[in-house]
Amino acid sequence: MNTPNQCPQCGAALPKDAPESLCPACLMSGALPSQSNPDMTMLVEKPKPRVLPTIGEMFGSYRIERELGRGGMGAVYAAEQLESGRRVALKVLSHQLDSADARARFLREGRLAASINHPNSVYVFGTEEIEGTPVIAMELIAGGTLQDRIQHGGALPVGVAVDAALQIIAGLEAAQAIGILHRDIKPANCFTDLDGSVKVGDFGLSISTAGRGESHLTLDGTFLGTPAFCSPEQLRGDELNVRSDMYSVGVTLFYLLTGRTPFEGKNMVQLLANALEKTAPSPTQFRAEVPDSLSRVVLRCLEKLPASRFASYEELRRALLPFSSTAPTPATLGLRFVAMAVDTILIAVLNWTVMGLYYGDFITDPTPFQSAEWLWISLGLFGLQLCYWGMLEGVWGASVGKVLVGLRVARLNRSAPGIPRAMARRFILSWTTLASYVVFSGSYFKTYDAMSHETQMQSFGFIAFGAAYVLCMFVTARRKNGFAAVHDLLTGTRVIQKSAYQPRTVVTQTEAVVAPTEAMPKLGPYHLLSTLSTSDRETISLGYDTRLLRKVWIRQCSTGEPPLPQALRNLARPARLRWLQGERNAGETWDAYEAVGGAPLVNLLHERQPWDIVRHWLHDLSSELDVAAKDGTLPDAPSLDRLWITTDGRVKLLNFTAPGAEATSPATAGNIFLNQVAKSALEGRIVSAQEAEFIVEAPLALGARAVLRDLATPLAVQDFTARLKPLLQTPPCVSWWKRLVTVLACAAPALGIGAFMLLGAMLVGNWRTTQPELMPMMTTLAMHQQMETGGHMTDKTLGYPLAEGKTALEIVIAGRYGQLVRDPKRWSSGTYKLMIEPEQRAEVERIVAAHPQVSDEELQQAEAKLKPLLGAVDNETADGKKLPDAAKIMRTLGHILVNWLLVAIAGVSLVCALVFRCGPLFRVLGIAVVTRDGAEASRPRMLGRACIAWSPVLISALMIQLANPDIFEASLPQYAAQAALIVILVIASLALRQRGLQDRLAGTWLVPG
Template sequence: MNNAAPITCSTCGRTLRPDAPEQLCPACLMTGAMEVDDLPATEIRPVEVEAEGLLVAVDDGEGDPAAAAPHEFGGYCLIKVLGKGGMGVVYEAEQIATGRRVALKMLGTQLDSPEVRARFLREGRLAAGVSHPNSVYVFGTEEIEGLPVITMEIVGGGTLQDKLDRVGQLPIVEAVDAMLDVIEGLEAALSKDVLHRDIKPSNCFIGPDGRVKVGDFGLSVSTISSVETFATATGVALGTPAFASPEQLRGNELDHRSDIYSIGSTLYTLLSGSQPFGGNNAVHIVAAVLDEVPKPLDQLRDDVPPELSAVVAKCLAKKPESRFGDYTSLRKVLLPFSSRRPEPEPAPLSRRALAGMIDLSIAWTLPRTLLAASVGALEFSELIASPWYWPFVVASCVWFVAYFGATEGFINQSLGKRLLGLRVTTKSGRQIGIKRAVARSLLSLLAVQTLLVMQALFVFDLVGFGLPGWLYGVIYLSIGLTLLLLPMVTMRRRNAMATVWDKLTQTRVVMPAVDAVRLKVWDRLPACLEQELSDRMEAYPTEIGPYRLTRIVRDPDWIEAIDPALQRIVWLKRRTEPLEPCRREVARPGRLRWLQSVCKQDEVWDAFETKPGVPAAQIVSNSNVTWEASGHWLYDLSLELASASDDRTLPQELSLDHVWITQQGHAVLLDDAYPQGSETTNNVVDLVEDPTEQGALTSSTTKLTQNFLSNVAATTRPHTIPLRARALLVNLRLGKFDRLSFLAGNLRSLLTKPARIDRGSRATALLTVPLLLIATAWITGQANEQSYRAASARWSAAYPGLPPLSTVLLFRHPLQERIGEQTLRIHLAGHYSEFLDDLQFRDDRTDIVATLGDPAMQDFLRRTLKRPPKFSVAELKRADRRVADGLQIIFATWKRSRTLEMLGLALFVLAFTGTVQLAAIMLSGRTVGQAVFGYAVVDDAGAPVGRLRMIARWLVTWIPIAIVLWLTQINPWAYLALVPWLAAAIFAIRSPERGLPEQLTGTWLVPR
């Protein structure tokens, strides 16, 4: 029996569970955390927490060795207090030996215990694993005067909370830009399996360039480790209540969606000036987060678009599965509200026209065809005088508006635009919404409906003034072309090719910029390499400063080592001369960060961070490099070289061995050639002719750096380079860029365009036109069959015992061959003479005549009834019998031939497509598909091929179709020869850059 006294909360006296942490109840623990973390440094109040059963206080610094700043502390001069929190104090400090300014985070003396110290060091280790421009960088950890400290990058612009306190609500673009930076930092942390768990404005730091960095990983945890976590091990929720997710406040298991919640809460605060949930204390705030819904942002601030308000609301969803599933999805929906939205290209007219054909088929032709067929009419125009006409017109118009309104209003793409890679947006790049989408559809409907009005006027002879029929056709065609071309009169490149209705609705049809996806060297650091590093640690126990050596990179002055405290791999380089101060301050992603200098036996070693990766020369030697990879390398290197020219930190020489490719596919410029990159170092560009100019970018070295970048570009397989990039690479080779920043801007633009032909775009280019034609023909055939059945039913009901008139007229030609024209004329004249007046297209004609559809059928009947043959009753009966027998035989044969007819139709469509492609090659040197879908055919050297090679490629593609078309005239089984052709088409989709025709003709497909 356990007689131990119950454990109570040291603050409120509430009875606790035996495993309660810190001997505080969750409410008091949360209240204490909030009071410490959310107050500015000048207002920190003492907060009691209990560690290891000892009640201690965190105060304004009394008792700390550096309570009065400035003060020398170890190798640092503490300048001022930057902030305070539950874990200790952060100082701005200057490293005495180097003069570098850092942020020094020191564990409070009153909190120093094994558990708290372990958590403090874990914070440093997790943060040190995240090396990203949008994450505060950790240089290292050390112990000074018995206290653990973490040295970090100092971010001099304050925090988002500071800015919010100073200026109030942030402009929408600025707030969204800040959150995009935070997303980048958190995504980098997640790639290292780290969750932040405490995102809020006071933990988002503003750098000198205005970019925001994620800091304070004090509550972070690893997603793959069960190390001590201070929260997860005990089930207690830590974090700032107003910004913590509901599952975090409940102490449940967390994933990245918890940080997405905090992003939404932070963005809400930046835009509204207040937290989404308020309360008098932590308990009230926690209850509000769990149970209440924040007021929508667009109701608090008039200029917040409803779409942005909806994005924030989705981030703040109570259930994790209701939020955005990943950072990529969140970034995508926030970009339209930021200053970083890549400018889309105006939709090419050819692609827009093809998308329009597809959409009109779905929104206009298809429903009208099906509606006409439902009552037995072959053509919708045949219903003009019937009672079905106006109900069907209304129904088809409603479908037209609903189709475009729903697809473009909700997802910004109709089906045709989706297939062609187009999108409808506002002028600012945002979703157009239902109102604009409906307005666009009504304008289009007005143009199409005008043609129907003209058709009706001509049919009823209400216009024309006795003009001949051919002139009616000319007028009708002219009006149709005018309505088709009229919207295009406003299209100019300077207005993004906006049509009339684009201008009227303030919308644009564009080709969205593609996401620049880098090719990773590997998804994760291979486990075998991790084990190898662990083995090396035991094999080389020698230490230099805080680092344990692992291997020799270049004997005797380049060593790889590991920081045991941070579990971070570093490079140690021995130098005879001190590193330039400007190089020590470099903090760009395109260069390795200098961490510190350490001494070993009178030798000075500089410690640099290193990133998991491989030398570029190793990639080039082991595999062929594509533009998809090298384009990003050139961009990274041009940015770094441009920045290095400004702060005079250029290396003395450049070569491919000076390029390091990280695990994520980023290119990093090394100060020295990596010795294991290749056996020999070729194409070395020496930048230092005058020692006084070291690190500076003079006019001559501008061309030399372009020469180096051209050497990097030369490693790319030529047939993978898009045509639009070839001109840039030629100018790069000739050194024509006045500034490297100009080159970087050009490369940035190129990276927003497709880098390769993918399977989706290849399938679209191959299949869209043939499938559209085949589908249209098939739907029309099905509609005709439905029309035939409906018409037959109506005629059978009107004339029982007789073959349906619609069927007789449909098969009149084979009937005439089988029973003779005279017999057929007797049958028609003997039963249908009453319809002679109705066949004159009067507005009061009988509705059933509309089911006869084809004008040729009606004309044959009209001529027969105008001059009927003479016949007796017996002759009429005999004619009826022969017509019925003949139809039975003909209909049985017709059913058997339907499958072959559909195959023949598909073959004809393919042959027609091939003929059009050949004509386009002869006229312009490229196919229609190349022009519409934006790809080119190049040779092994990457140059566009000429007409002869294009014709050879056409022959390989289309001659099989011609052969099958000829063979089917001899034997229907020849259709089976299409199977290998279809297999080749499937192979072309699976290998989009080089299908069978390209392999046989030595060509490749690349984006234009």
């Protein structure tokens, strides 16, 4: 008896990490073809050879027609099942079932494989034992395997390879949903149909994840799999989960992209060592045109540790979608400018924050701009900007602004541009900012005056030049080149909209657990569970296959009905039911089909179905109608009652009335039938074939409405399918974040000006305490200017000659502020330069020079003469000795924001709604407003919608106005309550799916424009 440290086959000592407790020599004895063949399958057990069937012989109930392939597990043949006339792919395993346990395992796994029913999975008709040899009968796929395709044509184009991987993922996801791992994913087990679809087959090595205790298919000491495509944990014999199959998907995609596997070796031991120990090479090493971002996705699948791979197939799918063959949607210029505005604001805030932390009061103090250090600070800020775009767009493909509007930057191969390219792209667009830094900090930094008129004009000039330059960069943007700007063309990049992948909506269905007994009636090999529907022509029953433990639909028809044509028996398309078996004799006339979960379409038409669901139904149905019309398998009279919606949201076109469906009238043409389906689903009612000649009335995206409009005209089904396919990748509705952007954009002017005013109020409050002479001085200078120009001050209003008042006021100015003006440091500070105009500064300096020495007596006499005028100035001086009244500042800001700015914005919105229907913001974001029937909302309705949307602002502002005759005396709690009400209503509106409060009250829908 072998000890645990000995090989069970030869008795040799075992290493601690020996896979499946076998020594390398015995492991090698199971090796099949050399490493040049990627299909290296290994079965390590004592072989029991058996002569496989030959071409033309009868093998059980099958006639062997030709060999399709041969491998370590056995051979696959094209065969005909004589009982049904069905042509199948018959996999004959090369070992016998020599025990009851082996037979039980094989039957159990056959049941598992037969339970998978998905368009991207090879359908298993059944498993059985013929002459002690296990046999699996599967659907026959005409297009061969992915491995055949690579061996004959080389590596696939990137988009085609990713499309294949996405379909493999879909098939494996369906298996995972019922608790099955494949364990042997490789190109040789992935089959291509004539329509280009890829199906995962050969679940012979699958294991159930639902019950690990009885799911180990292999005997002790047995390793099943293909080493080149197996995960490290599978090679070591560890516990497996979905990430093991994900590793095999990564190897398969690597093979499709490069024509080779990531790990190779001169012999099996070297191959295993490489796969277990070495890091996988990047696909770009073997094929340069593979995008770097795609290579990173592949390499993440090939991580040694399962936890380092993708967490789910859904996460992997979203990572692969940008590289599929579906053409990306170019970003419109409007969305790009919105994203640019958001990023510009963020950069400005970042710059101001850095400068404020470093310099303090840089707004009014020009000292920082008068030093050479400013050049290096400016260059650092510009470099920080480049890093912002370089990192975000270079690595992840999107800055903050682009994330908010759903855009990404990509190279022509759809990978992220990389940091150098992203920084170069941004430098081309914003070099004018660097130029302005250099000019100010180079030629003018010694004489730079932030508050001078010349400097301000130079600043505005650079800003205007920069804006004009940015606009000029977009002169090349055309729809035909994907709206590529100059910097896009120079760097080989494009700005595209992110993929809008939407999974199909699941149709829920509750089914009772089946417990068939021998007492149940039988029809052929099936137990009859219940009657689903009955009519004069047919009865549909629910049956049960006790061998494969799966349900079937049995259609019993009148005696004399001919057998199904062979073409209908061999149907294996996703939108048609699979025929399983039938009988035509004097006592029995029936056909058995696969039973699919879900519901008849007509049962779902009591309410409107959303476009994101219906578009998939229409695409499935139009594709099937097109193919069926060409191969003669189209039902004579397609109608709504022959459509079944499966639990995974797919359409099945039946040859008979769907179980439980109400009979409906047939359509006369394919496009009319499609329009009948679309109109019924989107309008939420059963539409007759006559009504189907009219346009669908439902709130849809304008692009979808345009496509459906053509169904009411003589349109070829294949043309409709081609036009509908791109709509599967576009957003079906306006997302909540786009609605949020519209709210923020409307509030942005008020918030921006409010923030600016708050900053000003804070500065004024600071000046009142640190520079108490500033505000009184400004008021006094304003009086002096009035006396200079005449204005409302005359001899009569003053009570004495105006010249005397002017002289007295100059004495007051010189007496009160002469010392300040003679202090170069204080008089040249940024605060005084900012608040006092250059002409006023010159006049003050003249007055002080004209009155160099003002005695206390002269000042008192002048103040006494001007006492009525100086009262306000003296009060301001007294107030300046106190801290600023924060509540008063907030009340003033609240008054200006709510009762001026927001009300003004509301007025502009109302005008735009009446004149243009949709304002410019909606057009930039690609949003249209429609009514229930899908037509664009009229101007009066849009005006009503705008009034509803702005009513909280307008009504609350009016209430505050009525409650406070002096609006500046309104209390802070009133404004706080008003703001809270507006915020609550906005949040509530955004929380409602697709339609906000204003749309629900106005009877409108926001849809993609």
